[in-house]
Amino acid sequence: MNxxxxxxxxxxxxxxxxxxxxRSEGFDPAFCADGATALDAFRAEKPDIVLLDLMLxxxxxxxxxxxxxxxxGTPVIMLTAKSDTLDVxxxxxxxxxxxxxxxxxxxxxxxxxxxxxxPAKPGTDTIRIGDLVLDVAGHEVRRGEERIGLTPLEFExxxxxxxxxxxxxxxxxxxxxxWGYQYKADTRLVNVHVQRLRAKIEEDPDNxxxxxxxxxxGYRAGS
Amino acid sequence: xxxxxxxxAWPERVARLWRSSLQLRTILATVALSAAxxxxxxIAIDVSVGDSLFDARRDQLLTLSANATNAGQExxxxxxxxxxxxxxxxxxxxxxxxTAAATTSGGTSYAIQLxxxxxxxxxxxxxSSSTGLDIAAVVSPELSEAVADDTQERVHWQSIAITRADGxxxxxxATASPLTIQxxxxxxxxxxxxxxxxxxxxxxxxxxxxxGFALVLLIGAITWIxxxxxxxxxxxxxATSRRLAAGExxxxxxxxxxxxxxxxxxxxxxxxxxxxGQITQLAELSTVQQRFVSDVSHELRTPLTTIRLAADVxxxxxxxxxxxxxxxxxxxxxxxxxxEGLLADLLEMSRFDAGAVEMEIxxxxxxxxxxxxxxxxxxxxxxxxxxxVLVASGGFVEADLDARRIxxxxxxxxxxxxxxxxxxxxxxxxxxxxxxVAIAVRDYGVGIKAEDLERVFDRFWRADPSRQRTTGGxxxxxxxxxEDAALHGGWLEAWSAPGEGSAFRLxxxxxxxxRLIASPLGLPPETEEDER
Numbered sequence: 011m012n013x014x015x016x017x018x019x020x021x022x023x024x025x026x027x028x029x030x031x032x033r034s035e036g037f038d039p040a041f042c043a044d045g046a047t048a049l050d051a052f053r054a055e056k057p058d059i060v061l062l063d064l065m066l067x068x069x070x071x072x073x074x075x076x077x078x079x080x081x082x083g084t085p086v087i088m089l090t091a092k093s094d095t096l097d098v099x100x101x102x103x104x105x106x107x108x109x110x111x112x113x114x115x116x117x118x119x120x121x122x123x124x125x126x127x128x129p130a131k132p133g134t135d136t137i138r139i140g141d142l143v144l145d146v147a148g149h150e151v152r153r154g155e156e157r158i159g160l161t162p163l164e165f166e167x168x169x170x171x172x173x174x175x176x177x178x179x180x181x182x183x184x185x186x187x188x189w190g191y192q193y194k195a196d197t198r199l200v201n202v203h204v205q206r207l208r209a210k211i212e213e214d215p216d217n218x219x220x221x222x223x224x225x226x227x228g229y230r231a232g233s
Numbered sequence: 234x235x236x237x238x239x240x241x242a243w244p245e246r247v248a249r250l251w252r253s254s255l256q257l258r259t260i261l262a263t264v265a266l267s268a269a270x271x272x273x274x275x276i277a278i279d280v281s282v283g284d285s286l287f288d289a290r291r292d293q294l295l296t297l298s299a300n301a302t303n304a305g306q307e308x309x310x311x312x313x314x315x316x317x318x319x320x321x322x323x324x325x326x327x328x329x330x331x332t333a334a335a336t337t338s339g340g341t342s343y344a345i346q347l348x349x350x351x352x353x354x355x356x357x358x359x360x361s362s363s364t365g366l367d368i369a370a371v372v373s374p375e376l377s378e379a380v381a382d383d384t385q386e387r388v389h390w391q392s393i394a395i396t397r398a399d400g401x402x403x404x405x406x407a408t409a410s411p412l413t414i415q416x417x418x419x420x421x422x423x424x425x426x427x428x429x430x431x432x433x434x435x436x437x438x439x440x441x442x443x444x445g446f447a448l449v450l451l452i453g454a455i456t457w458i459x460x461x462x463x464x465x466x467x468x469x470x471x472a473t474s475r476r477l478a479a480g481e482x483x484x485x486x487x488x489x490x491x492x493x494x495x496x497x498x499x500x501x502x503x504x505x506x507x508x509x510g511q512i513t514q515l516a517e518l519s520t521v522q523q524r525f526v527s528d529v530s531h532e533l534r535t536p537l538t539t540i541r542l543a544a545d546v547x548x549x550x551x552x553x554x555x556x557x558x559x560x561x562x563x564x565x566x567x568x569x570x571x572x573e574g575l576l577a578d579l580l581e582m583s584r585f586d587a588g589a590v591e592m593e594i595x596x597x598x599x600x601x602x603x604x605x606x607x608x609x610x611x612x613x614x615x616x617x618x619x620x621x622v623l624v625a626s627g628g629f630v631e632a633d634l635d636a637r638r639i640x641x642x643x644x645x646x647x648x649x650x651x652x653x654x655x656x657x658x659x660x661x662x663x664x665x666x667x668x669x670v671a672i673a674v675r676d677y678g679v680g681i682k683a684e685d686l687e688r689v690f691d692r693f694w695r696a697d698p699s700r701q702r703t704t705g706g707x708x709x710x711x712x713x714x715x716e717d718a719a720l721h722g723g724w725l726e727a728w729s730a731p732g733e734g735s736a737f738r739l740x741x742x743x744x745x746x747x748r749l750i751a752s753p754l755g756l757p758p759e760t761e762e763d764e765r
Contacts, residue, residue, distance in 0.1 A: 021535045027542045034546070091534040113538040113573050116545045182605070197636060198593060226596035226631040 012038040013127055016057035018048045018074065019089060020067050028061070031116045037123070045069030049077055052084075059085045059126055061119075064101060072104045079105030083161035085126035089114075102202035107163040108189055109199075125190030126163070139172035139231050140220045142211060151211065163188065164207045171221060171231040180228040204229060256460050260453055267452040271445035278441055283434050290430045291390060291406060298388045298408035298423050304329040305345075305421060309414045330421065344422040345412065348381045371395070371424060372407050380409040380420045395426055403428040466494040470501055482509040519587060526583045533576060537569070544569045578709040582692070585716045592720060594745050596631035597639070599670040600663045606643035607661055610651065618656035619676075621647065624758070625663040632670045633745040638717040642725070643672060645710040646737045650676035653735065662758040668747060671754040673738040681729035689727055690715045714739075724749060728756045 015032055019025050020043045032039040042051035046068030052060065060078065064071035075086055088101040088109040098109055108122055137144040143152045149165055151158045160168065166188050171179060179187075181197040189199060208215040222232045250257060308326040323345070330343055376391040383389065388410040395405035405426050412419040469486060476484045485505060486498035548566040551559040584590050600623075607621045614621045643661075650659045654676040662673040681689065688694045693708040711725075718725040723741035736757035742749050 021539070024535055024539045024542075027539045027546075031542055031546060089538075112534040113541040116542050197595065226598075 012036055013058040014038045014040060014055060015059050015061060015123065016040050016042060016052060016055050017061045018042045018045070018051070018066065018071070019061070019063040020044065020065075021063075028119075031119070032123075035116075035120050043067075045071065045074050048074045052078055052082070057084065059087065059123055061087050061089055061123075062106065063089045063091075064097060065091065072100050075101060075104040075106050079161070083159065083164075085162060087122055087126065098196075099198055099202060102199065103206070105161070105206070107161065107203075121190065128190070137169070137172045139168070139175070142168075142172075142220065144169060144172055153211075158210055160207070160210060163203065164210065167203055167207055168211070168221070171229060175231040178224045178227050178230045184228065200229075256457065256464060259460055260456050263456040264449055264453045268445075268449045271448050275441045275445045279434075279438055282437050286430055286434055286437075287427075290427055294406050294425050294427075295388050295390060295408060298390075298410055298421075301330040301343075301423060302386075302388065302410040302412065302421055304332075306412055309412065330423070341426070342424045344424075346420050346422065348377075348411070348418045348420050371405075372409070372422060376407060376409050377420065380411055381418075383411050386411055393424070395424065404431050463494075466497065470497060473501070473505075477505055477508065482512060522583075523587045523589050526580060526587065526589075529580075537573060537576065541569050541573065575707040575709075578707040578713060581713055582709055582716075585713070590720060592635040593637065594633050594635055597634040597636045598631055599634070599639075599665065599672060599741075600625045602634075602636060602639055603643060603661050603663050603672055606640055606647055609640075610644055610647045613648070614651050614659065617651050617654070619651050619654045620658040622658055622660045623663070624660050630665075632665070632741060632743045634721060634741060635717075638720065639672075639739075639741070642714040642717050642739055643674070645714050646674040646739070649710065649737070650674050650678075650735070653678040653681075655679060657734075660758070662754055664753040664758075665743070666751075666753040668743055669740050669749055669751070669753055670743055671738060671740045671752045673736055673754050673756070673758040675734065675736040675757055677734035680731040680734050681727070682731060683729075686727055686729050690725075722746065722749070724752065726756055 015037045017025055017028050017032075017039055019028070019041075022043065025041050025043065029039045029041065040051070040055045040057060042048050045066035048062075048066070048069065062071050062075055062078075066074065071088065075088070078084070078086060085108075086106045088098075088106045089112060090097055090101065090109050091112045101109060107126055110119055110122055135146060137146060141153055142158070144150075144165075145152070146169065149162065151160055151165065151168065167184065170184060170187050181200040184200050185191040185197070204221055205215075208218050208221055211220055212218045219232045222230055224230055305326045308322065308329055326345075327343060331341060371393055373391060373393075376389055379389045388408050390406060390408045393405045393407045394402050396402050403426055405424055405428075408423045408425070410421050410423075412421045466486075473484050473486050482505070485502045488495050488498045488502070544562070544566045547562045551562050554562060603623060603625070607623055611621055647659065647661065655678040657677040659677075660673075660675040662671075662675065664671055690711050692712045695708055715725050718739055718741070721741050722745075723739060726738050726740075727735065728738070729735035734757075738752060738754055738756045738758070740749055740752040740754070
């Protein structure tokens with residue numbers, strides 16, 4: 011079964027070219043050229059992953075991302091023409107899992123897509139972190155009876171930290187393990203997603219007890 | 234001890250106050266000048282009042298002396314012939330004289346002295362008689378001579394100093410007038426204590442001094458008030474222009490009336506208005522520029538992405554093409570990459586120029602950054618036959634850095650070193666001290682000529698246009714690196730010796746906003762053994 015990829019971009023040439031690249035890599039691309047109809051296209055196509063341009067007619071990419079994230083944890087990779095801090099951080103804070111700055115090469119894009127589609131590594135069935143229980147196979151996090159909705163990326167981030175509670179993870183390690191990066195390390199990815207994760211799982215996000223900051227090094231799981 | 238208590242600091246403080254305070258200077262000058270004027274007027278008044286007082290007193294005393302002389306003369310005349318009990322006569326005469334010459338205060342002394350030779354027959358009074366008055370000690374010879382030479386029965390006078398019994402010296406007046414006793418000429422000396430006149434003069438002098446002092450104080454106060462009226466607006470203008478310079482473009486001076494101060498305020502406000510207009514215009518231009526850059530970025534990058542994807546897809550299938558087509562695809566591919574790098578560098582540079590850069594400061598281990606950069610560049614280095622060596626002395630703690638920018642500087646420096654390293658090993662040195670971290674990249678290639686070394690950080694400058702480049706540099710790499718270093722408040726310096734290679738040293742303050750004093754690494758970096 012080929013993974014379905016929704017490409018939201020208003021440039022027809024780029025969309026077509028992306029289609030050629032994605033098909034040659036064995037994906038099943040679908041297209042949408044308008045921000046205003048992106049959500050409808052998402053509901054209709056039920057993609058496994060979304061490639062989202064930030065500058066769209068109709069509706070801003072960041073807004074689309076926020077709406078999309080409100081109803082689904084489907085991985086979103088931003089295609090940004092601007093690598094300026096504000097745009098990238100804005101997209102990440104709106105819920106995008108990763109970003110690729112234009113111009114990118116096809117290998118880079120495909121690597122990013124595969125990293126996000128990668129199935130979770132099989133391992134122990136459940137892991138505890140603090141008062142949370144991670145159901146690894148079911149990709150679920152529970153606090154008591156309450157189910158906490160995490161995106162796959164947030165789940166993997168938490169899983170990476172929780173599976174080795176004694177380990178302090180540098181941002182680079184997390185980039186490699188969760189995002190699949192080698193050296194190109196934009197640590198803002200980690201920072202923003204740790205904030206998003208904390209907002210969902212911590213009792214008090216300003217005073218985290220589950221995802222702890224180790225100043226100058228990175229993060230580790232709290233007990 | 235607080236500094237203002239230290240007497241050694243006073244002259245300097247006073248000098249600074251003198252330089253910095255127009256009011257102080259003006260008030261002191263005014264007070265000094267008016268004090269001098271008041272002093273001159275006071276002295277003139279004092280002299281004239283003193284003279285008048287003395288003249289009046291002297292005239293009064295001369296009249297008294299004349300009366301006393303006449304009274305004494307009458308006593309002596311009435312006793313001519315007959316009785317010769319001069320003691321009694323003189324006592325009576327003295328009583329008359331002293332009664333006639335009595336003054337309100339002080340007291341009067343008298344003396345009668347024979348002048349010249351006694352004449353005629355008959356008994357003569359003693360040649361001197363007095364109330365304990367030592368004439369020779371009090372009266373100068375001039376007065377004695379004047380009365381001796383007198384032929385018109387006048388009263389002569391002289392200012393003298395009287396030593397009282399208690400030792401104090403008071404001003405006095407001595408008069409001398411001729412007496413004729415038994416046809417012999419005598420001089421009657423009368424000495425008046427005129428300290429009461431001196432007392433009157435002292436009161437006048439005290440009043441004058443007090444009035445002068447009050448006047449000077451009053452002038453000082455008036456000067457201060459006038460200065461406040463005039464300098465106040467100037468100070469307000471100075472304070473307002475300081476705020477204006479600090480960026481408060483909306484501050485204005487109040488305009489009151491139609492005088493010169495109001496004109497100053499109006500011109501100042503006009504200047505501020507014009508400044509605000511121009512700054513707003515510049516800010517708008519800058520915003521337009523930034524938006525333009527951002528738009529160009531987006532508009533250029535989308536088609537470039539398509540071209541890039543197409544070139545990569547073609548390059549992947551190069552094996553299916555004829556050699557010419559394959560080479561064409563390869564050229565297309567490399568040049569698209571180069572174009573992309575150039576565009577990225579240009580945009581980065583324009584962001585620096587627009588001041589639209591943001592830093593992502595976080596605690597970073599510089600040695601690990603260097604390791605990462607080496608790992609990232611190792612494939613390229615291998616391709617050129619250069620070995621990348623990390624020389625780190627260890628014991629590093631984090632520095633507050635923007636990791637992305639520092640990594641960009643390092644890959645750029647290492648890339649340059651690989652390009653110019655002639656396949657020889659390339660060293661990446663890392664060291665730190667309490668205030669700074671330093672990373673240096675040292676190659677042992679051909680080096681850079683001294684005149685070229687000054688230009689390596691210039692935009693689009695290339696050491697040798699004919700040299701083959703592998704990193705596809707835009708010519709902006711070092712210029713961007715320099716901006717990145719400056720953004721951190723750091724230094725990026727170059728060293729080179731032809732034939733020995735080059736070294737680029739990046740020194741960064743350990744704490745963001747810190748100031749650099751020295752670099753922990755030498756330039757070129759050397760081990761301690763080499764330095765000896």
